[in-house]
Amino acid sequence: METAPPTAPPAPPERPRTLDPSVVRLWRISGLIWTAVLALGALVLHLAWGDEVPFWIAGAAIVTYGVFYLAAWVPRAYRAWEFEIRETDVRLRHGVLWQRTSVVPHARIQHVDTRHGPLTRAFGLASVVLYTAGHTGAAIEIPGLPAAEAEALRERLGALSGADDAV
């Protein structure tokens, strides 16, 4: 792969894009499932050995954190996510407390995947994963895009990528 001539005329400048709003519901449901499973575990432990070890404290902590996660964290995490396909690179921002801004040059993308789990599929969503030869940025995931949009994004990034496959 020597050179990649510019594949298309430069696209009009894009706005930073956000995730699909329905990802909020998806994250809430998966959060709810996790909270329920862990709380159930604590309940079982409480019924079995509750006399000796105060497992109800763990249960209460799990439920409290679960409510906080569903009510406060998920919408913030959604608002914190944005990405932008620019002329030469992809730029991503995410993170509520631990914030991260990443720049992934198109030339450095080795391949692009779409990923859909069972719950994600039920919501008609998918993730796009960018793979580079790097270490910290070896796999960068953009979660919660509408399935069709994710496919289109994969095609587009795949076409833009791989101008330079030398490590």
Added chain:
Amino acid sequence: MTPSDEAPATEPSPATQGRRLHPLTLLFSTVAIARRLILPAVFGGISAAGGDAGRAVLVILGVLTVPSIALAIAHYFTFRYAVTGEELVYRSGVLRRKQRVIPLSRVQNIEVRQSLAQRLTGVAELRVETAGSGSEPEAALSVLRRAEADALRHVLLARRRPVESRTVDGEDTGLSEPAPLVHLTPPELAVAGATANEAGLIAAALVGALQFADDLPLPLERYLPDVEAWFTQQSLAGTVLLVAALMVVLIVIGWVVSIVGSVVGYYDFTLARTGDDIQKRYGLLNRREASVPLRRVQSIRVEESLLRRPLDLASLKIETAGGPAQQQRGGAEAFVPIAQARRIAGLVQALFPSFALDAVELAPVHPRSPRRAFTRYALTLAIVAGGLALLDRRGLLVLALVPFAWVVARWQYRMRGYALADGHVVLRSGVLNRVTWIVPDEKIQTLHVTATPFQRRHGLASVVVDTASGGAQPTLVDVSAADAATLLERMAERARAARARVRAARRSVAQAAV
């Protein structure tokens, strides 16, 4: 490709379809299996003295050994390798036949290894790594006749580079013997061992001690109860003294082990540049010869440890693209174990010709950085002190270390620095061990700015420069958030320009070849 440089030894003939390994492979792989099983066998033997359980362990080990040895024999008889045109091909397997084709242009590192026994019997192991190699090399030809391993290495080196650059630079890379960049004498290596990493020193002492305890055929149990009894008779001060003395002895042992290990392990360390490759040779008992292609070098790390800084000594490591195996080896084996600090800039220049390290002025990180570090260390100390105080009120004495935390925080701040020098990003950090990273712009993969809640309180952020090498990535901690954003933008732009330059250069070379 002229017919003259085709080494006949490595060409497949249609009759045999590739070459076999050396028959001594059988011996070495059997010994390797035996050695892997010795430790469990010893444990088994010890417990066998006790009863049936030990005997059972021995039987199980025996049962496990037979198929391993059978597999090793089958591996030898079915293994064939060949260099065909632009590929290294090998296949093996009885039931599940495996064939692997490695394009030579993908080869990263080539290494010839010889253990003492292999040197005495005139054989060697050839290891080939590609960027995708995980914990194992992509191909390990173990063992070959020494001359054959060398011939194969030269063929791989000569053919590895892409066709277009080969015709321009000539074909005999790896064959001529240039003046070495570095050659280390035993006294220099002894100094390297003596000043090796402090933590490593202590670890070496402990490992050395454990090794001794394991190796000595002493019935330790017979002595241990006595020691215990003796301990209980001693006062607290006596015990502390004894433990301190023991630590000193262990550290001295570790120190000696470190010195001897360095002299033996890196004996006759020679580093040379041939064409586009760096050649490294070393070892007294186990001899290693490795070739690293220069254009695969992702970054250079200059390390100046606490013990070495006053002596004006440093070590230099290169990071190449590769899997975790390289990462571990990079940690364990310095590229240049030791050099005078003033020679480092020259060495770096030999690897990155357009870069002058001593001309670089590093900018400091944000002055609020030490305050954040101090808060962090002081809080850690407070938590430790609180925890200890629950057990014993004297635990609060830990708080006496708080002023020291400020010193460390200031120290760390002064260590940190960065520069966007000519075509290279330079980052520096460390407390005990001062580490300077040098990353060529065109090797930058992705860039990240991260900010923890504690950093944002002070308006600070970190910049991570990601390259294709494994292990810790160059990170600049605690610049102002605004500076981090600017740095991200500037580095992304520089990396883009550098990649374009590399592509253009490659294109023009390809055109010249046509």
